[in-house]
Amino acid sequence: MSKSSELFARAQKVIPGGVNSPVRAFKAVGRTPIFMDHGKGARLYSTDGEEFLEYCGSWGPLIFGHCRPEIFNAVNQAAQKGMSFGTCCEAEVKLAELMTSMIPNMDQVRLTNSGTEATMTALRLIRGTTGRKKVIKFEGCYHGHADAFLVAAGSGLLTNGVSSSEGVPEEVVQDVYVLPYNDLKAVQDLCDDIGPELAGIFVEPAAGNMGLIPPVAGYLQGLRDVCDKHGSLLVFDEVITGFRFCPGTFGMYAGVSPDITCLGKIIGGGMPIGALGGKREVMENLAPLGNVYQAGTLSGNPVAVAAGTAMLTLLRDENPYPQIKELGDIYTKGITDILTEKGLNYNFQRLEGLFTLFFGEGPQHKLEDVNRCDTEIFAKWFRMMCDEGIYFSPSQYEVGFISAAHTKEDIVYTLEKAEKVLASL
Numbered sequence: 001m002s003k004s005s006e007l008f009a010r011a012q013k014v015i016p017g018g019v020n021s022p023v024r025a026f027k028a029v030g031r032t033p034i035f036m037d038h039g040k041g042a043r044l045y046s047t048d049g050e051e052f053l054e055y056c057g058s059w060g061p062l063i064f065g066h067c068r069p070e071i072f073n074a075v076n077q078a079a080q081k082g083m084s085f086g087t088c089c090e091a092e093v094k095l096a097e098l099m100t101s102m103i104p105n106m107d108q109v110r111l112t113n114s115g116t117e118a119t120m121t122a123l124r125l126i127r128g129t130t131g132r133k134k135v136i137k138f139e140g141c142y143h144g145h146a147d148a149f150l151v152a153a154g155s156g157l158l159t160n161g162v163s164s165s166e167g168v169p170e171e172v173v174q175d176v177y178v179l180p181y182n183d184l185k186a187v188q189d190l191c192d193d194i195g196p197e198l199a200g201i202f203v204e205p206a207a208g209n210m211g212l213i214p215p216v217a218g219y220l221q222g223l224r225d226v227c228d229k230h231g232s233l234l235v236f237d238e239v240i241t242g243f244r245f246c247p248g249t250f251g252m253y254a255g256v257s258p259d260i261t262c263l264g265k266i267i268g269g270g271m272p273i274g275a276l277g278g279k280r281e282v283m284e285n286l287a288p289l290g291n292v293y294q295a296g297t298l299s300g301n302p303v304a305v306a307a308g309t310a311m312l313t314l315l316r317d318e319n320p321y322p323q324i325k326e327l328g329d330i331y332t333k334g335i336t337d338i339l340t341e342k343g344l345n346y347n348f349q350r351l352e353g354l355f356t357l358f359f360g361e362g363p364q365h366k367l368e369d370v371n372r373c374d375t376e377i378f379a380k381w382f383r384m385m386c387d388e389g390i391y392f393s394p395s396q397y398e399v400g401f402i403s404a405a406h407t408k409e410d411i412v413y414t415l416e417k418a419e420k421v422l423a424s425l
Protein backbone atom coordinates (compact mmCIF):
# COMPACT_ATOMS: atom_id res chain seq x y z
CA MET A 1 0.00 0.00 0.00
CA SER A 2 1.35 3.45 -0.89
CA LYS A 3 2.01 5.99 1.84
CA SER A 4 -0.58 8.29 0.21
CA SER A 5 -3.24 5.56 0.42
CA GLU A 6 -2.32 4.87 4.03
CA LEU A 7 -2.54 8.55 4.89
CA PHE A 8 -5.86 8.90 3.07
CA ALA A 9 -7.29 5.96 5.05
CA ARG A 10 -6.16 7.61 8.29
CA ALA A 11 -7.42 11.01 7.16
CA GLN A 12 -10.88 9.69 6.32
CA LYS A 13 -11.33 8.62 9.93
CA VAL A 14 -10.65 12.04 11.39
CA ILE A 15 -11.30 14.59 8.61
CA PRO A 16 -14.62 14.65 6.67
CA GLY A 17 -13.90 12.94 3.35
CA GLY A 18 -10.25 12.86 4.36
CA VAL A 19 -9.65 16.38 3.04
CA ASN A 20 -9.76 19.98 4.20
CA SER A 21 -10.98 21.26 0.84
CA PRO A 22 -13.22 19.14 -1.42
CA VAL A 23 -11.38 19.28 -4.79
CA ARG A 24 -8.40 17.63 -3.12
CA ALA A 25 -10.38 14.42 -2.59
CA PHE A 26 -9.81 13.68 -6.32
CA LYS A 27 -13.37 12.33 -6.55
CA ALA A 28 -13.79 13.88 -10.00
CA VAL A 29 -10.64 12.24 -11.34
CA GLY A 30 -11.35 8.72 -10.17
CA ARG A 31 -8.41 8.06 -7.92
CA THR A 32 -7.32 8.72 -4.36
CA PRO A 33 -5.37 11.86 -3.45
CA ILE A 34 -1.62 12.15 -3.63
CA PHE A 35 -0.21 13.40 -0.34
CA MET A 36 2.63 15.83 -0.95
CA ASP A 37 5.68 16.06 1.24
CA HIS A 38 7.53 19.05 -0.14
CA GLY A 39 7.95 21.34 -3.13
CA LYS A 40 10.93 22.92 -4.85
CA GLY A 41 10.69 25.33 -7.78
CA ALA A 42 8.13 23.95 -10.22
CA ARG A 43 8.15 20.50 -8.65
CA LEU A 44 6.20 18.70 -5.96
CA TYR A 45 7.40 15.56 -4.19
CA SER A 46 4.93 13.09 -2.71
CA THR A 47 5.24 11.18 0.54
CA ASP A 48 5.96 8.13 -1.63
CA GLY A 49 8.95 9.87 -3.17
CA GLU A 50 7.33 10.56 -6.57
CA GLU A 51 8.40 13.72 -8.38
CA PHE A 52 5.82 15.84 -10.20
CA LEU A 53 6.37 18.74 -12.54
CA GLU A 54 3.39 20.74 -11.45
CA TYR A 55 0.98 23.30 -12.86
CA CYS A 56 -1.26 23.93 -9.86
CA GLY A 57 1.11 26.18 -7.88
CA SER A 58 -1.07 26.05 -4.77
CA TRP A 59 -3.88 27.35 -7.00
CA GLY A 60 -2.00 30.39 -8.22
CA PRO A 61 0.18 32.14 -5.66
CA LEU A 62 3.43 30.35 -6.40
CA ILE A 63 4.45 32.59 -9.29
CA PHE A 64 8.08 31.92 -8.40
CA GLY A 65 7.48 28.26 -7.60
CA HIS A 66 8.05 26.59 -4.24
CA CYS A 67 10.52 27.87 -1.65
CA ARG A 68 11.85 30.95 -3.39
CA PRO A 69 14.63 31.93 -0.92
CA GLU A 70 13.62 35.61 -0.53
CA ILE A 71 10.08 34.64 0.48
CA PHE A 72 11.18 31.76 2.67
CA ASN A 73 13.75 33.97 4.44
CA ALA A 74 11.16 36.70 5.03
CA VAL A 75 8.87 34.14 6.69
CA ASN A 76 11.73 32.75 8.73
CA GLN A 77 12.81 36.14 10.01
CA ALA A 78 9.28 37.25 10.81
CA ALA A 79 8.47 34.00 12.64
CA GLN A 80 11.50 34.46 14.87
CA LYS A 81 9.99 37.72 16.09
CA GLY A 82 6.62 36.17 16.92
CA MET A 83 3.90 34.22 15.14
CA SER A 84 0.95 36.44 15.97
CA PHE A 85 0.46 39.57 18.01
CA GLY A 86 -3.21 40.39 17.73
CA THR A 87 -2.03 44.01 17.68
CA CYS A 88 -0.96 46.49 15.03
CA CYS A 89 2.52 45.92 13.55
CA GLU A 90 4.75 47.74 11.07
CA ALA A 91 4.83 44.82 8.64
CA GLU A 92 1.11 45.10 7.85
CA VAL A 93 1.50 48.81 7.06
CA LYS A 94 4.38 47.99 4.70
CA LEU A 95 2.30 45.47 2.77
CA ALA A 96 -0.65 47.86 2.55
CA GLU A 97 1.66 50.64 1.32
CA LEU A 98 3.16 48.32 -1.25
CA MET A 99 -0.23 47.14 -2.51
CA THR A 100 -1.68 50.63 -2.77
CA SER A 101 1.44 51.80 -4.61
CA MET A 102 1.17 48.92 -7.11
CA ILE A 103 -2.61 49.17 -7.66
CA PRO A 104 -3.61 52.73 -8.65
CA ASN A 105 -7.33 52.38 -7.92
CA MET A 106 -6.69 50.96 -4.45
CA ASP A 107 -6.59 53.92 -2.05
CA GLN A 108 -6.99 51.69 0.98
CA VAL A 109 -6.83 47.99 1.70
CA ARG A 110 -8.14 45.81 4.54
CA LEU A 111 -6.23 42.57 5.12
CA THR A 112 -8.11 39.35 5.88
CA ASN A 113 -7.08 35.70 6.21
CA SER A 114 -8.40 34.31 2.95
CA GLY A 115 -10.11 35.22 -0.28
CA THR A 116 -13.39 33.95 1.16
CA GLU A 117 -13.16 36.49 3.99
CA ALA A 118 -12.33 39.22 1.50
CA THR A 119 -15.36 38.59 -0.74
CA MET A 120 -17.66 38.05 2.24
CA THR A 121 -16.59 41.44 3.59
CA ALA A 122 -16.87 43.06 0.16
CA LEU A 123 -20.48 41.89 -0.08
CA ARG A 124 -21.32 43.41 3.28
CA LEU A 125 -19.43 46.56 2.34
CA ILE A 126 -21.24 47.19 -0.95
CA ARG A 127 -24.58 46.59 0.76
CA GLY A 128 -23.65 48.85 3.67
CA THR A 129 -22.33 51.56 1.38
CA THR A 130 -25.28 51.66 -1.01
CA GLY A 131 -28.02 50.76 1.48
CA ARG A 132 -29.22 48.21 -1.12
CA LYS A 133 -29.54 44.43 -0.94
CA LYS A 134 -29.53 43.02 -4.46
CA VAL A 135 -26.36 41.71 -6.06
CA ILE A 136 -25.52 40.02 -9.35
CA LYS A 137 -23.08 37.14 -9.71
CA PHE A 138 -22.36 34.85 -12.64
CA GLU A 139 -22.81 31.13 -13.22
CA GLY A 140 -19.61 29.22 -12.63
CA CYS A 141 -17.81 32.10 -10.90
CA TYR A 142 -16.60 31.20 -7.44
CA HIS A 143 -16.29 33.82 -4.73
CA GLY A 144 -15.38 31.64 -1.78
CA HIS A 145 -17.75 29.80 0.47
CA ALA A 146 -19.77 32.50 2.23
CA ASP A 147 -23.49 31.58 2.17
CA ALA A 148 -24.64 34.21 -0.32
CA PHE A 149 -22.16 33.07 -2.96
CA LEU A 150 -22.98 29.38 -2.86
CA VAL A 151 -25.49 29.52 -5.66
CA ALA A 152 -24.45 28.39 -9.14
CA ALA A 153 -20.88 28.54 -7.85
CA GLY A 154 -17.81 27.20 -9.61
CA SER A 155 -14.70 25.35 -8.42
CA GLY A 156 -15.32 22.52 -5.92
CA LEU A 157 -19.09 22.69 -6.28
CA LEU A 158 -18.96 22.15 -10.02
CA THR A 159 -16.22 19.57 -9.61
CA ASN A 160 -18.50 17.59 -7.34
CA GLY A 161 -21.51 18.08 -9.61
CA VAL A 162 -23.58 20.31 -7.33
CA SER A 163 -24.31 23.93 -8.08
CA SER A 164 -25.34 25.11 -4.64
CA SER A 165 -24.83 24.12 -1.03
CA GLU A 166 -27.25 22.72 1.49
CA GLY A 167 -27.44 24.67 4.71
CA VAL A 168 -27.86 28.00 2.95
CA PRO A 169 -31.24 29.51 3.86
CA GLU A 170 -33.31 30.69 0.91
CA GLU A 171 -33.55 34.17 2.42
CA VAL A 172 -29.76 34.53 2.17
CA VAL A 173 -29.69 34.01 -1.58
CA GLN A 174 -33.02 35.57 -2.53
CA ASP A 175 -31.32 38.87 -3.38
CA VAL A 176 -28.52 37.21 -5.34
CA TYR A 177 -29.23 37.23 -9.07
CA VAL A 178 -27.31 34.72 -11.15
CA LEU A 179 -26.65 35.36 -14.84
CA PRO A 180 -24.52 33.67 -17.51
CA TYR A 181 -20.90 34.88 -17.69
CA ASN A 182 -19.89 37.03 -20.66
CA ASP A 183 -23.47 37.99 -21.47
CA LEU A 184 -23.62 41.76 -21.05
CA LYS A 185 -27.11 42.05 -22.47
CA ALA A 186 -28.48 39.78 -19.73
CA VAL A 187 -27.00 42.18 -17.15
CA GLN A 188 -28.34 45.29 -18.90
CA ASP A 189 -31.81 43.78 -19.24
CA LEU A 190 -31.97 42.71 -15.59
CA CYS A 191 -30.71 46.10 -14.46
CA ASP A 192 -33.42 47.89 -16.45
CA ASP A 193 -35.64 46.22 -13.88
CA ILE A 194 -33.67 46.01 -10.61
CA GLY A 195 -30.99 48.70 -11.25
CA PRO A 196 -32.17 51.16 -8.58
CA GLU A 197 -32.03 48.37 -5.96
CA LEU A 198 -28.70 46.89 -7.07
CA ALA A 199 -25.89 47.11 -4.51
CA GLY A 200 -23.37 45.77 -6.97
CA ILE A 201 -21.95 43.16 -9.28
CA PHE A 202 -19.42 40.48 -8.32
CA VAL A 203 -17.33 39.06 -11.11
CA GLU A 204 -14.10 37.18 -11.69
CA PRO A 205 -12.72 39.51 -14.40
CA ALA A 206 -11.26 36.44 -16.10
CA ALA A 207 -13.15 33.41 -14.84
CA GLY A 208 -10.88 30.82 -13.31
CA ASN A 209 -13.19 28.49 -11.43
CA MET A 210 -14.94 26.86 -14.39
CA GLY A 211 -11.73 26.38 -16.29
CA LEU A 212 -10.20 29.50 -17.78
CA ILE A 213 -12.73 31.76 -19.48
CA PRO A 214 -11.42 35.16 -20.57
CA PRO A 215 -13.90 38.05 -20.70
CA VAL A 216 -15.16 38.82 -24.22
CA ALA A 217 -14.25 42.26 -25.62
CA GLY A 218 -16.19 45.04 -23.93
CA TYR A 219 -17.69 42.84 -21.21
CA LEU A 220 -15.85 44.27 -18.21
CA GLN A 221 -16.26 47.88 -19.39
CA GLY A 222 -19.94 47.10 -19.97
CA LEU A 223 -20.30 45.94 -16.36
CA ARG A 224 -18.54 49.14 -15.24
CA ASP A 225 -21.01 51.21 -17.27
CA VAL A 226 -24.04 49.37 -15.89
CA CYS A 227 -22.83 49.97 -12.33
CA ASP A 228 -22.18 53.65 -13.03
CA LYS A 229 -25.60 54.07 -14.60
CA HIS A 230 -27.39 52.66 -11.56
CA GLY A 231 -25.14 53.91 -8.76
CA SER A 232 -24.05 50.34 -7.99
CA LEU A 233 -20.57 49.09 -7.07
CA LEU A 234 -18.41 46.81 -9.17
CA VAL A 235 -16.36 44.15 -7.39
CA PHE A 236 -13.57 42.24 -9.13
CA ASP A 237 -12.76 38.98 -7.41
CA GLU A 238 -9.09 38.59 -8.26
CA VAL A 239 -8.22 35.71 -5.96
CA ILE A 240 -7.12 33.76 -9.04
CA THR A 241 -6.13 36.58 -11.40
CA GLY A 242 -4.46 39.18 -9.16
CA PHE A 243 -0.73 39.63 -9.88
CA ARG A 244 -0.86 36.81 -12.45
CA PHE A 245 -0.91 39.10 -15.49
CA CYS A 246 1.10 42.13 -14.44
CA PRO A 247 2.49 43.49 -11.16
CA GLY A 248 -1.03 44.48 -10.16
CA THR A 249 -4.56 43.42 -10.94
CA PHE A 250 -6.36 42.00 -13.95
CA GLY A 251 -8.42 45.19 -13.84
CA MET A 252 -5.22 47.14 -14.59
CA TYR A 253 -4.27 44.66 -17.31
CA ALA A 254 -7.72 45.00 -18.90
CA GLY A 255 -7.98 48.76 -18.35
CA VAL A 256 -11.18 48.60 -16.31
CA SER A 257 -11.37 49.99 -12.80
CA PRO A 258 -13.67 48.32 -10.25
CA ASP A 259 -14.79 49.95 -7.01
CA ILE A 260 -13.42 47.06 -4.95
CA THR A 261 -10.83 44.39 -5.73
CA CYS A 262 -10.65 41.19 -3.68
CA LEU A 263 -7.38 39.31 -3.46
CA GLY A 264 -6.35 36.07 -1.80
CA LYS A 265 -3.39 33.76 -1.35
CA ILE A 266 -1.47 35.51 -4.11
CA ILE A 267 -0.56 38.46 -1.86
CA GLY A 268 0.94 36.10 0.73
CA GLY A 269 3.23 34.17 -1.57
CA GLY A 270 1.39 31.03 -0.44
CA MET A 271 0.71 31.98 3.18
CA PRO A 272 -2.94 32.26 4.29
CA ILE A 273 -4.07 35.82 3.58
CA GLY A 274 -6.67 37.82 1.70
CA ALA A 275 -7.52 41.46 1.13
CA LEU A 276 -10.12 43.82 -0.20
CA GLY A 277 -9.25 47.27 -1.36
CA GLY A 278 -10.57 50.13 -3.37
CA LYS A 279 -11.74 53.68 -3.31
CA ARG A 280 -11.26 55.54 -0.06
CA GLU A 281 -14.89 56.69 0.15
CA VAL A 282 -16.06 53.07 -0.02
CA MET A 283 -13.34 51.53 2.16
CA GLU A 284 -13.91 54.10 4.91
CA ASN A 285 -17.31 52.57 5.54
CA LEU A 286 -15.52 49.66 7.25
CA ALA A 287 -15.32 49.64 11.05
CA PRO A 288 -13.89 51.39 13.02
CA LEU A 289 -14.43 54.41 10.74
CA GLY A 290 -17.77 53.25 9.40
CA ASN A 291 -20.46 50.87 10.53
CA VAL A 292 -19.75 47.90 8.25
CA TYR A 293 -18.14 45.37 10.55
CA GLN A 294 -15.16 43.12 9.84
CA ALA A 295 -12.46 41.85 12.18
CA GLY A 296 -9.91 39.09 12.82
CA THR A 297 -7.10 38.26 15.23
CA LEU A 298 -4.97 36.88 12.41
CA SER A 299 -5.76 39.68 9.95
CA GLY A 300 -2.47 41.39 9.13
CA ASN A 301 -0.57 38.49 10.68
CA PRO A 302 3.14 39.42 10.81
CA VAL A 303 4.38 36.22 9.17
CA ALA A 304 1.84 36.21 6.33
CA VAL A 305 2.39 39.91 5.54
CA ALA A 306 6.17 39.45 5.54
CA ALA A 307 5.77 36.71 2.92
CA GLY A 308 3.40 38.92 0.94
CA THR A 309 5.74 41.89 1.01
CA ALA A 310 8.64 39.75 -0.20
CA MET A 311 6.46 38.26 -2.94
CA LEU A 312 5.06 41.53 -4.28
CA THR A 313 8.48 43.20 -4.13
CA LEU A 314 9.91 40.41 -6.27
CA LEU A 315 7.04 40.67 -8.73
CA ARG A 316 7.55 44.43 -9.03
CA ASP A 317 11.34 44.30 -9.32
CA GLU A 318 11.84 41.14 -11.38
CA ASN A 319 8.84 41.40 -13.67
CA PRO A 320 8.51 37.67 -14.46
CA TYR A 321 5.54 38.27 -16.75
CA PRO A 322 7.30 38.32 -20.15
CA GLN A 323 9.00 35.01 -19.25
CA ILE A 324 5.69 33.44 -18.19
CA LYS A 325 4.05 34.70 -21.39
CA GLU A 326 6.81 33.19 -23.51
CA LEU A 327 6.40 29.82 -21.79
CA GLY A 328 2.65 30.08 -22.27
CA ASP A 329 3.13 30.78 -25.98
CA ILE A 330 5.30 27.67 -26.37
CA TYR A 331 2.81 25.53 -24.47
CA THR A 332 -0.16 26.88 -26.43
CA LYS A 333 1.49 26.26 -29.79
CA GLY A 334 2.57 22.78 -28.73
CA ILE A 335 -0.83 21.70 -27.44
CA THR A 336 -2.79 23.17 -30.33
CA ASP A 337 -0.41 21.52 -32.83
CA ILE A 338 -0.91 18.16 -31.13
CA LEU A 339 -4.70 18.57 -31.14
CA THR A 340 -4.71 19.52 -34.83
CA GLU A 341 -2.33 16.74 -35.82
CA LYS A 342 -4.37 14.12 -34.02
CA GLY A 343 -7.69 15.55 -35.20
CA LEU A 344 -8.89 15.98 -31.63
CA ASN A 345 -11.83 18.26 -31.07
CA TYR A 346 -10.67 19.59 -27.70
CA ASN A 347 -10.15 23.26 -26.99
CA PHE A 348 -7.20 24.93 -25.29
CA GLN A 349 -7.83 28.34 -23.71
CA ARG A 350 -5.04 30.43 -22.26
CA LEU A 351 -4.29 33.94 -21.10
CA GLU A 352 -0.62 34.61 -20.27
CA GLY A 353 0.25 31.95 -17.66
CA LEU A 354 -3.27 30.61 -17.01
CA PHE A 355 -4.73 27.83 -19.11
CA THR A 356 -7.31 25.06 -19.43
CA LEU A 357 -7.51 22.18 -21.85
CA PHE A 358 -11.23 21.67 -22.29
CA PHE A 359 -12.22 18.18 -23.34
CA GLY A 360 -14.94 19.44 -25.63
CA GLU A 361 -15.43 21.67 -28.61
CA GLY A 362 -14.76 25.36 -28.01
CA PRO A 363 -14.77 28.19 -27.55
CA GLN A 364 -15.89 28.20 -23.92
CA HIS A 365 -17.47 31.58 -23.08
CA LYS A 366 -19.75 30.56 -20.24
CA LEU A 367 -20.55 27.69 -17.90
CA GLU A 368 -22.96 26.02 -20.32
CA ASP A 369 -20.06 25.62 -22.79
CA VAL A 370 -17.88 24.00 -20.12
CA ASN A 371 -20.65 21.67 -19.03
CA ARG A 372 -20.59 20.12 -22.51
CA CYS A 373 -17.02 18.88 -21.94
CA ASP A 374 -16.26 15.25 -21.27
CA THR A 375 -15.19 15.10 -17.63
CA GLU A 376 -14.51 11.35 -17.88
CA ILE A 377 -11.85 11.98 -20.52
CA PHE A 378 -10.47 14.81 -18.41
CA ALA A 379 -10.20 12.38 -15.47
CA LYS A 380 -8.33 9.89 -17.63
CA TRP A 381 -6.00 12.63 -18.93
CA PHE A 382 -5.30 13.78 -15.36
CA ARG A 383 -4.53 10.25 -14.12
CA MET A 384 -2.33 9.38 -17.09
CA MET A 385 -0.39 12.65 -16.86
CA CYS A 386 0.15 11.97 -13.14
CA ASP A 387 1.56 8.57 -14.08
CA GLU A 388 3.94 10.45 -16.39
CA GLY A 389 5.00 12.73 -13.52
CA ILE A 390 2.98 15.80 -14.53
CA TYR A 391 0.52 17.24 -12.03
CA PHE A 392 -2.36 19.50 -13.12
CA SER A 393 -5.22 20.94 -11.07
CA PRO A 394 -7.46 17.91 -10.49
CA SER A 395 -10.66 19.11 -12.17
CA GLN A 396 -11.93 20.19 -15.59
CA TYR A 397 -13.38 23.20 -13.77
CA GLU A 398 -10.04 24.54 -12.50
CA VAL A 399 -7.16 26.25 -14.27
CA GLY A 400 -3.48 25.46 -14.77
CA PHE A 401 -0.73 27.89 -13.79
CA ILE A 402 2.62 28.41 -15.47
CA SER A 403 5.18 29.96 -13.14
CA ALA A 404 8.51 31.71 -13.48
CA ALA A 405 10.05 28.58 -11.97
CA HIS A 406 9.14 26.60 -15.10
CA THR A 407 11.72 26.42 -17.87
CA LYS A 408 11.42 25.93 -21.63
CA GLU A 409 12.73 22.40 -21.08
CA ASP A 410 9.89 21.77 -18.59
CA ILE A 411 7.32 22.90 -21.13
CA VAL A 412 8.85 20.79 -23.90
CA TYR A 413 8.93 17.79 -21.55
CA THR A 414 5.27 18.37 -20.65
CA LEU A 415 4.35 18.54 -24.34
CA GLU A 416 6.11 15.24 -25.04
CA LYS A 417 4.11 13.57 -22.29
CA ALA A 418 0.91 15.31 -23.39
CA GLU A 419 1.35 14.04 -26.95
CA LYS A 420 1.79 10.48 -25.72
CA VAL A 421 -1.22 10.68 -23.39
CA LEU A 422 -3.53 12.47 -25.85
CA ALA A 423 -2.77 9.78 -28.42
CA SER A 424 -4.02 7.09 -26.11
CA LEU A 425 -7.08 8.64 -24.47
Ligand code: HOZ
Binds near residue numbers: 023024156209
Ligand atom coordinates in the same frame (compact mmCIF):
# COMPACT_ATOMS: atom_id res chain seq x y z
N1 HOZ B 1 -11.35 26.01 -4.60
C1 HOZ B 1 -9.95 25.98 -4.81
C2 HOZ B 1 -9.58 26.20 -6.23
N2 HOZ B 1 -10.31 27.13 -6.96
C3 HOZ B 1 -9.34 24.70 -4.32
C4 HOZ B 1 -8.68 24.92 -3.04
C5 HOZ B 1 -7.88 23.74 -2.51
O1 HOZ B 1 -8.35 22.63 -2.52
O2 HOZ B 1 -6.77 23.98 -2.06
